[in-house]
Amino acid sequence: xxxxxxxxxxxxxxxxxxxxxxxxxxxxxxxxxxxxxxxxxxxxxxxxxxxxxxxxxxxxxxxxxxxxxxxxxxxxxxxxxxxxxxxxxxxxxxxxxxxxxxxxxxxxxxxxxxxxxxxxxxxxxxxxxxxxxxxxxxxxxxxxxxxxxxxxxxxxxxxxxxxxxxxxxxxxxxxxxxxxxxxxxxxxxxxxxxxxxxxxxxxxxxxxxxxxxxxxxxxxxxxxxxxxxxxxxxxxxxxxxxxxxxxxxxxxxxxxxxxxxxxxxxxxxxxxxxxxxxxxxxxxxxxxxxxxxxxxxxxxxxxxxxxxxxxxxxxxxxxxxxxxxxxxxxxxxxxxxxxxxxxxxxxxxxxxxxxxxxxxxxxxxxxxxxxxxxxxxxxxxxxxxxxxxxxx
Amino acid sequence: xxxxxxxxxxxxxxxxxxxxxxxxxxxxxxxxxxxxxxxxxxxxxxxxxxxxxxxxxxxxxxxxxxxxxxxxxxxxxxxxxxxxxxxxxxxxxxxxxxxxxxxxxxxxxxxxxxxxxxxxxxxxxxxxxxxxxxxxxxxxxxxxxxxxxxxxxxxxxxxxxxxxxxxxxxxxxxxxxxxxxxxxxxxxxxxxxxxxxxxxxxxxxxxxxxxxxxxxxxxxxxxxxxxxxxxxxxxxxxxxxxxxxxxxxxxxxxxxxxxxxxxxxxxxxxxxxxxxxxxxxxxxxxxxxxxxxxxxxxxxxxxxxxxxxxxxxxxxxxxxxxxxxxxxxxxxxxxxxxxxxxxxxxxxxxxx
Numbered sequence: 001x002x003x004x005x006x007x008x009x010x011x012x013x014x015x016x017x018x019x020x021x022x023x024x025x026x027x028x029x030x031x032x033x034x035x036x037x038x039x040x041x042x043x044x045x046x047x048x049x050x051x052x053x054x055x056x057x058x059x060x061x062x063x064x065x066x067x068x069x070x071x072x073x074x075x076x077x078x079x080x081x082x083x084x085x086x087x088x089x090x091x092x093x094x095x096x097x098x099x100x101x102x103x104x105x106x107x108x109x110x111x112x113x114x115x116x117x118x119x120x121x122x123x124x125x126x127x128x129x130x131x132x133x134x135x136x137x138x139x140x141x142x143x144x145x146x147x148x149x150x151x152x153x154x155x156x157x158x159x160x161x162x163x164x165x166x167x168x169x170x171x172x173x174x175x176x177x178x179x180x181x182x183x184x185x186x187x188x189x190x191x192x193x194x195x196x197x198x199x200x201x202x203x204x205x206x207x208x209x210x211x212x213x214x215x216x217x218x219x220x221x222x223x224x225x226x227x228x229x230x231x232x233x234x235x236x237x238x239x240x241x242x243x244x245x246x247x248x249x250x251x252x253x254x255x256x257x258x259x260x261x262x263x264x265x266x267x268x269x270x271x272x273x274x275x276x277x278x279x280x281x282x283x284x285x286x287x288x289x290x291x292x293x294x295x296x297x298x299x300x301x302x303x304x305x306x307x308x309x310x311x312x313x314x315x316x317x318x319x320x321x322x323x324x325x326x327x328x329x330x331x332x333x334x335x336x337x338x339x340x341x342x343x344x345x346x347x348x349x350x351x352x353x354x355x356x357x358x359x360x361x362x363x364x365x366x367x368x369x370x371x372x373x374x375x376x377x378x379x380x381x382x383x384x385x386x387x388x389x390x391x392x
Numbered sequence: 393x394x395x396x397x398x399x400x401x402x403x404x405x406x407x408x409x410x411x412x413x414x415x416x417x418x419x420x421x422x423x424x425x426x427x428x429x430x431x432x433x434x435x436x437x438x439x440x441x442x443x444x445x446x447x448x449x450x451x452x453x454x455x456x457x458x459x460x461x462x463x464x465x466x467x468x469x470x471x472x473x474x475x476x477x478x479x480x481x482x483x484x485x486x487x488x489x490x491x492x493x494x495x496x497x498x499x500x501x502x503x504x505x506x507x508x509x510x511x512x513x514x515x516x517x518x519x520x521x522x523x524x525x526x527x528x529x530x531x532x533x534x535x536x537x538x539x540x541x542x543x544x545x546x547x548x549x550x551x552x553x554x555x556x557x558x559x560x561x562x563x564x565x566x567x568x569x570x571x572x573x574x575x576x577x578x579x580x581x582x583x584x585x586x587x588x589x590x591x592x593x594x595x596x597x598x599x600x601x602x603x604x605x606x607x608x609x610x611x612x613x614x615x616x617x618x619x620x621x622x623x624x625x626x627x628x629x630x631x632x633x634x635x636x637x638x639x640x641x642x643x644x645x646x647x648x649x650x651x652x653x654x655x656x657x658x659x660x661x662x663x664x665x666x667x668x669x670x671x672x673x674x675x676x677x678x679x680x681x682x683x684x685x686x687x688x689x690x691x692x693x694x695x696x697x698x699x700x701x702x703x704x705x706x707x708x709x710x711x712x713x714x715x716x717x718x719x720x721x722x723x724x725x726x727x728x729x730x731x732x733x734x735x736x737x738x739x740x741x742x743x744x
Contacts, residue, residue: 296733388635
């Protein structure tokens with residue numbers, strides 16, 4: 001496929017590649033072998049900051065123009081970053097995922113208070129977003145974490161799990177419900193700042209793969225936050241009718257990031273393919289037609305999944321509905337990443353089995369991509385709702 | 393990267409889609425039984441200039457690119473792939489003549505043949521080169537070709553091509569499908585009118601031929617996927633549309649995805665050809681993807697309709713047969729798989 005890239009994007013790709021080769025991949029391997037995320041004071045993060053690589057540090061309307069389209073640019077760079085290490089991308093300091101929600105639904109004061117500092121930090125800081133709960137992740141409309149209005153603000157009670165970067169975050173944007181019987185209409189998002197009493201039980205999970213970023217479980221034990229920490233503020237309750245619109249905001253953010261996850265799955269798949277091809281050439285097994293067939297299959301599926309992802313990005317940049325296309329891309333890329341890494345292990349053989357090849361790490365990493373931000377099954381449900389009107 | 397359709401292409405696709413819906417689809421079974429589209433349909437098709445879309449303008453064609461051809465083939469094959477084949481008297485042979493001889497050769501060889509409104513030029517894709525020169529005798533048998541006659545035979549080997557004028561006999565066969573274009577075992581014997589040897593030309597012609605058939609195949613797969621999707625939304629079982637049973641819904645989603653993936657790969661390879669880039673690996677892979685998808689989508693189009701799918705009252709059994717038939721064209725899928733794999737393994741391959 002020939003992607004015509006602007007000089008601006010080429011520069012950004014080269015920059016990402018250089019960082020990936022010299023820093024992100026070695027750091028990711030270090031974390032993987034240690035079986036735990038790099039500590040907050042690891043020099044990697046300060047280096048990252050020194051290169052001015054903070055995410056979500058600018059408000060959305062101040063972002064650099066992208067000739068290819070902003071989503072297309074995100075996809076191309078996301079693939080390149082994940083090629084070197086998907087986990088280190090998530091571990092990167094910055095406001096990250098929740099910044100999109102804050103930009104979309106936050107008050108001006110909240111944007112300044114919670115995102116503003118990220119544009120000024122010179123040392124690593126993180127923010128986090130907490131949606132998944134121990135009793136379920138895919139059914140985003142069925143949170144059990146409860147928010148109760150008090151005189152001073154809101155008291156949160158519940159538990160969250162598998163939350164990225166939560167143990168090191170300055171604040172966590174927590175999804176909760178004012179009334180479980182009212183479904184989505186009662187959902188809200190709250191900023192819970194570090195050290196808030198009741199934010200407790202932080203447990204960094206041990207994972208099969210993607211070990212380079214924290215996946216954290218924690219408890220909200222009568223954790224009280226001020227009124228100003230309700231995303232969108234209480235003033236929006238009446239004007240919007242459905243409160244801070246946390247459910248809509250969350251789904252909007254997830255729709256946007258589905259393409260980003262697809263891009264990262266492409267990066268993982270491409271890394272597995274290229275490593276398997278390199279190994280087959282060096283070992284001479286590329287002369288085997290069976291090995292060539294496997295490599296061809298991997299290549300074709302990656303190319304097809306990438307075209308799907310770019311198509312979804314192109315539609316988004318052209319302000320055209322892309323729900324079906326982005327879910328399709330998420331399904332295809334996640335499955336391709338898993339299959340490519342699995343076939344890559346067959347090509348590399350016992351060396352991969354011994355854990356000496358990056359293909360083995362990619363095989364463990366890839367599985368998560370079919371789970372995070374909407375499993376492959378949930379994506380099919382979303383597609384089916386649009387294609388055949390599958391009832392909710 | 394461009395995903396939208398060009399204005400000119402949209403006009404062509406829209407026009408052909410209307411023609412396909414009004415002229416081809418209602419006559420699906422009639423053309424199949426008659427082994428040819430009606431003369432009225434032929435006249436209308438000739439007016440639209442479908443067959444000359446990607447014939448170079450210097451040879452009297454529209455001179456449009458590979459992407460236009462691919463989009464046009466998909467539009468027609470959604471209605472009837474057999475008729476689409478029958479209505480393009482030249483077929484992918486034009487790619488061979490263009491790659492080896494250019495516009496002048498196309499005019500010289502095709503003009504006399506195309507005076508006949510029902511002429512057929514048959515392309516024979518062969519696994520070995522014949523090493524022929526003009527004036528040599530050439531004989532051969534094609535066990536099955538979707539045509540009831542051949543007015544000109546064009547042969548394409550791995551590095552060579554030839555054109556034969558002379559005796560051909562077409563013995564009708566039942567065949568798996570594409571009956572609207574005819575079906576015969578073709579025996580030919582005659583004199584080589586022209587012969588060439590040029591690996592690059594042969595590979596380019598084969599790449600285009602693969603995209604020609606792959607796009608027809610994807611058109612059929614769209615039909616399988618779309619017709620069965622709509623049926624599943626209307627047909628009720630256990631108190632709800634069958635499409636709302638999740639086992640069925642997921643299958644429909646996966647069929648949709650499989651067709652989209654094949655379409656994107658085909659269009660991407662066609663864009664590469666239009667841009668003058670090396671598309672050999674991409675075209676071979678796109679053909680493989682379409683054929684692989686056909687084994688999943690075609691039978692499931694029938695499956696969704698259940699017993700009705702198996703009956704000739706509905707078009708799904710035809711789509712299943714024809715998707716299988718198209719996968720046998722252009723030298724077959726195993727050769728395409730080998731080419732895609734070997735080109736990707738080569739040192740000069742540029743990457744994904």
